Amino acid sequence: MKNKHLRVGVIGVGYVSKNNYLPILAQTEDIEFVGIMAKNYENAVRAGKSFGAQQAVDSIEKLVDLGIDCAFVLTPKQVHAEQVEYLLNHGVDVFCEKPMATSIEDCKKLCELTEKTGRKLMIGFNRRYAPVIAAAKEALNGEAPDVIIAQKNRPQTEYHATLENAVHMVDLMRYFCGEAVDVNAIAKFIDPDYETFTTAQMKFANGSSGILIADRSAGQWEECIEMHGGNRTIIVRMPESITIVDNEQSHTTELTPLAMGWAKSEDKLGFTNAVNHFFECIREDKTPLTSPQDAYKTHVLLNEVLTKAGLPPME
Secondary structure, three states: OOOOOEEEEEOOOOOOHHHHHHHHHHHHEEEEEEEEEEHHHHHHHHHHHOEEEEEEOOOHHHHHHHOOOOEEEEHHHHHHHHHHHHHHOOOOOEEEOOOOOOOOHHHHHHHHHHHOOOOOOEOOOOOOOOOHHHHHHHHHHHHHEEEEEEEEOOOOOOOOHHHHHHHHHHHHHHHHHEEEEEEEEEEOOOOOOOOOEEEEEEEOOOOOEEEEEEEEOOOOOOEEEEEEOOEEEEEEOOOOEEEOOOHHHEEEEEEEHHHOOOOOHHHHHHHHHHHHHHOEEEEEHOOOOHHHHHHHHHHHHHHHHHOOOOOOOOO
16 A cells, blocks of 8 residues: 555545645645545535635535545544544555544554454644754653643633643643643632633653643643753744753754745644644554544543642543
């Protein structure tokens, strides 16, 4: 399958789809963008025309009938499990936006289903694929930091805000430090479905310590990761810069100048690399970096943060 033109389908035409994925698929070579699906057929037609899909449909059954090899599930999280299950059972490899499901039990079932069907499932933790995160991982050279501080702050709350957004930071903390063995967390809220902030402290099996900060009353959107250890500090300010400090110098790299001013958000935030990785895993029969089995561990850790903070757990 190495040189095969993959037949690709997309489910969902909302903000994430139109801003982060469809522009990439429209410019990707060696694929056939054969179908796009939305419950509202007219929305599917409009998105299909804008991004070059061959056909628009209004059901997942019709999308599969187009003979797709793989599909991108870019719908609201409440329907991820149902749609992914249908696709895997019909022989389709799947890229699913995070979270892969809204319950730990459904996450576990999807892991088991990939093993049963032999199909690929990749979860869209795009931050792992961001160039600044890749640079930080390389700078660590296989070592875990002594301390990691991960922040994802925004100026307004939303329904289950920690689940919706802080999951990225929880995933990156695992990516850099391994598995957590002890978690303590607190949250501030009037309505637990719309928390103001969540903070957590984690101890990892390798001895690393982590602090998570997820505030929804900040002045603006901010993602920042600081890591300290081995007489070095690594500071990542998403999605643009990485600073590495040792006892001799401080060196900062910014992405936009490297791209002569043309760096796009989908490139800087890792969406482009994630999509390419998905296609590579299908063609070369590789396990995705963000496989469902790995993503399951992120969901379990996040659920522990939610529970310890007194917030509603994953359903």
